[in-house]
Amino acid sequence: MPTSVIVLVLLGASLVALLLVLFARREARAEREAGRREAESLREDARARLTEAKRREELALAREAEIAADHRQAQQYARSLEERAAVVVRDEKRLAQERAHVDQERAAALADVAGTTPEEAREELRAALVAEARAKAAGEVRRIERRTRDQADLRAREILVDAMQRQAQATSTEHGTTWVDLPSEEMKGRIIGREGRNIRAFEALTGVNVLVEEGVNAVQLSCFDPERREIAEVMLAALVQDGRIQPQRVEAAYARAVAGASQRHRDAGLDAIAAAGISAVPAEMVEVLGRLRLRTSYGQNVLAHLVESAQLAEDIARAVGADVEVARRAAFLHDIGKAFTHDLPGTHAAVGARFAAEHGEEPLVVAAIAAHHDEVPQESVEGVIVQVADALSAARPGARREDLDAYVSRMETLEELVAAHEGVTRVLAMSAGREVRVIVEPDEVDDEGTQALARTIAGHISKEFTFPGEIKVTVIRELRADAVAGQA
Known part of the structure; x- marks a missing residue:
């Protein structure tokens, strides 16, 4: 193998060894740094826990000191109360002794004056003191009653004014x-x-x-x-x-x-029931209530008056803690008898109560209807509320006018006067009473008889009826014949 290659291999091995040493040193330094940080964190945590423990210990010591101070103060206060109680007991004994001494002296003086024994004088003195105490108590009771009555009157006025303000609305006066x-x-x-x-x-x-x-x-x-x-x-x-x-x-x-009158009655009755907040009204009563939209009392529409009375009764009952449902329902139905006053005998209160009872109304409601004009005694506070609501609705400004009822009564009297003549089937007072149209049965009154009947009626009106100006009497006789044409 060439020498150069060997050298290169050795150099490479040396470099690798050097790199491994450097890497091992860096890892060691990192581990030492992590260990140092962890140790520092543990030291900080230990210091924080030690500080918290010292703080808690200081708070506990302070609380113990406060408790000890409170205990000492309570003991001092208890001793003071005991001392005061002892003084009070001594004073009471002293006063009792002085009072007994005074009573004995007074009894002796009275005995000397009146020639009575001390026991008799003591009894007389006791009776006089009792009478004086009773008189003072009676005076205090009267003052309390007077103050209570004044407060009740003030509260009642507040309730009534609040109820009237809640129901402030346009007048319900009918026109002609x-x-x-x-x-x-x-x-x-x-x-x-x-x-x-x-x-x-x-x-x-x-x-x-x-x-x-x-x-x-x-x-x-x-x-x-x-x-x-x-x-x-x-x-x-x-x-x-x-x-x-x-x-x-x-x-x-x-x-x-x-x-279509019956359907209009039902629709009006249902609208009124919804406006008054009433539920579970029998169908027979709905139509009867609807008929009241065509009735007036001193110019005030009766059905509108019932709705308004129900709303007033609800406000008053809620203010005084009475049964709201009973008061509202009885107030809404209190004048239902006015739908029958032309057909049945008796006052509208009695007729209405009987009609309500026949259709399943509860006894308290029936009793309130019957008693709303004091024809029978009241049986409940709800009945009194119905009376109050009725009076408020009728008495508010603009609710009623007597002149319209007087005019209607005059027209009805005129029609009844003319209808009493034989052969008359229908009478219509028109033009504010200045004209009366009389429809006669053609089988009972002939053409010549119409003239005589007109004169007779005019004379009867002049004699029995007071009126300004003139009243024109028109007698109408109409004969009709109907037949149906058909083919077999």
Whole structure:
């Protein structure tokens, strides 16, 4: 082997050995550095633990010192209390001895004056002291009662004012007129009809005055009876929508409007029940409640009054801690008897309570309905709340007007006066009572009899009815014959 190769091999081996030595030294240094860092970390951890242990020991010593100080203070306070208690006991004994001495001296003095024994004087003194104590107690009780009553009155006013503010809303006063919008001015001519035959047929069927004014794209319906006015409104809306207006279609629209009254009652009843927050109302009661939308009391719509009363009763019952559901339900149903007052004997409170009981209302609700005008004694605080809610709803500003009820009563009296004549089948007071249309049975009143009947009715009205101006009496006799044509 050549010498140069041998040299190269030896050099390579030397280099490899040198590299291995250098690598081993570097690994050793790295291990020493890691060991040093680990040892330093352990030392730091040990120092931190030692510091924490010293801190805890210092805190424990401080806490022990505080506890010892508190203990010493408590012992001192206990000794002070014991000393005070001993002083109080000594004072009480001394006062008792002095009081007994004074009583003996007073009893002896009274015995000397009145010639009684000390025992008798002592009894008299005790009776006098008891009477004085009772008088003072009675005075204090009266002051407490007066203060309690004043506070209760103030709280009651706050509850009522809060309930009224929650229910602040527009007035529910009814009026005697209704406006029906028209799609165009040309529709007025169709409503009037040729020579006024359409409007005459409309007024004769409904008993409602139709007022057509220039420059207003609407027609006014005027009648004291809200049921007639509603039927006329439904009729006119249907006729305007159809556009074909003639006497035969007026009669058909009238029949449909009358037939749909029950559904309108139910819809109104359901809307009112939802507004009042009432649940589980029988179907028979729903329609009866809906009929109340056409009733007024001193101009206030009865159904709107029931909804408002229920909301007021709910607020008051919640404020005073009464049964909210009973108060709200009884207030909502308290005037339901007004739907029957024309048909059944008795006051609306008694009739309404009987109707509610027949349809499964609970006794507390029935009792509140029956007692809301004090016709029978109240049985619960919820019944009193119903009375209060009824009064609040009726008494709020703008809720009622007596003039409308007086006007309705006057019109009803006029119709009843005329309806009492023989042969009369229907009476319609119109034009605010300035005109009375009388429809007679053609089999009972002939053509000549209509003139005589008109004069008789006019004379009867003049004699029995007080009115300003004049009242026009129109007697209508109409004979119709119907037949159906068919082929076999």
